[in-house]
Amino acid sequence: MRNRPLTRGQKLSNTALAAVRAPVEHGFAHLKNWRVLGKVRTDPTWATALVRSLLVFTNHEVSR
Numbered sequence: 503m504r505n506r507p508l509t510r511g512q513k514l515s516n517t518a519l520a521a522v523r524a525p526v527e528h529g530f531a532h533l534k535n536w537r538v539l540g541k542v543r544t545d546p547t548w549a550t551a552l553v554r555s556l557l558v559f560t561n562h563e564v565s566r
Contacts (some may be wrong), residue, residue: 532560 508516533556 504517529560533557 533553536556
């Protein structure tokens, strides 16, 4: 419900969810900065392969 303090369990749940979401959000931010996705107006299969490839490169770059 809105405007009510969160329970300890809810806070822990939110923290866990944020930890899982952060790397994904960072990956999308990198893709948006490359502006590659704005030009993709083609076959969804090809676009999926492109995004997967870019995420591999991004993860490799971030993990150094």
